[in-house]
């Protein structure tokens with residue numbers, strides 16, 4: 412993992428909904444966008460609040476028509492997270508959204524390019540302290556009919572890269588747009604350059620991160636439904652975040668956007684970029700050694716525990732003795748199955764050995780009891796009490812410790828510059 416890239420920062424929000432800082436040393440934030448109509452006020456508020464309950468930091472809404480920016484004023488009174496107005500084609504929508512009290516504006520240089528219009532938006536945002544994201548999008552900066560011509564013309568840029576001309580165009584567009592903001596002395600900005608091609612997203616953001624010090628909003632656009640979109644998005648976004656690039660992100664799926672929030676947060680938890688909220692579930696994939704219906708068990712544990720428990724406890728559900736003890740040791744509450752039974756551990760201490768039909772209820776009971784214990788200050792998360800000794804886990808080859816002690820393993824170089 413590389414250290415986080417240093418950027419400027421901006422703040423989105425107000426006294427009522429709270430403030431989210433983007434960039435600088437602020438934690439990487441997670442965004443999503445509403446899928447319904449903004450002018451349908453009740454449905455829009457309900458959708459935003461559903462994402463807020465799932466842990467989203469910022470929600471963006473589309474404002475294609477005047478009735479959408481009109482609705483914003485009421486929506487902003489009812490929601491509990493900062494709201495961004497997504498503006499395309501009509502600069503007036505940005506002015507109306509700012510007037511309504513929106514917390515941030517997104518502009519697309521591909522469809523609002525008149526300098527005077529951009530200046531009007533900048534002035535309005537400056538007056539109200541509203542930040543702007545400049546979001547170039549592969550799909551909207553080039554005419555489809557021009558694609559081949561542009562590829563030939565710009566072939567020499569980023570030579571050897573299959574989409575070098577597109578990266579060149581996105582950067583040129585950003586530079587051109589940023590000059591307008593520079594001339595106005597407006598730097599309350601974040602930038603993004605999305606594509607549906609994961610490898611291009613990695614390359615374009617890597618290039619942009621070297622050229623601009625504004626916070627970066629990451630995303631793979633039009634990634635598809637969650638089944639395929641998750642791989643595409645996580646491949647690009649986790650690579651960038653691991654390389655220290657990215658200050659806020661949106662995963663976009665052509666399905667329920669609640670999954671954008673869940674997967675965005677999970678990505679950051681997994682990379683250690685945000686402290687986890689709620690249960691971390693560890694489960695084995697099962698194999699020919701399995702002796703219980705583990706998939707159903709895991710599904711039920713997930714369904715019942717995830718919404719209920721608030722503390723970030725580690726819960727392991729393992730199929731047998733091979734990896735069971737190891738995971739049980741690292742988890743706060745664990746079960747590993749064998750011979751149609753489940754052996755349950757709480758912080759390394761065996762608390763139950765129950766037949767398969769009783770595993771779920773007993774595991775849930777132990778998880779709830781453990782959370783209460785932590786709340787009362789009688790236990791600490793991640794602190795095991797007793798070591799579990801797995802049955803002959805290593806055999807005659809040993810654990811590798813002897814080799815390390817004998818100086819036969821080179822010193823770890825992670826995090827050291829070569």
Ligand code: SF4
Nearest residue numbers: 695697698730731733
């Ligand atoms: S824990 Fe056991 S059942 Fe699960 S995958 Fe590993 S070996 Fe197979």
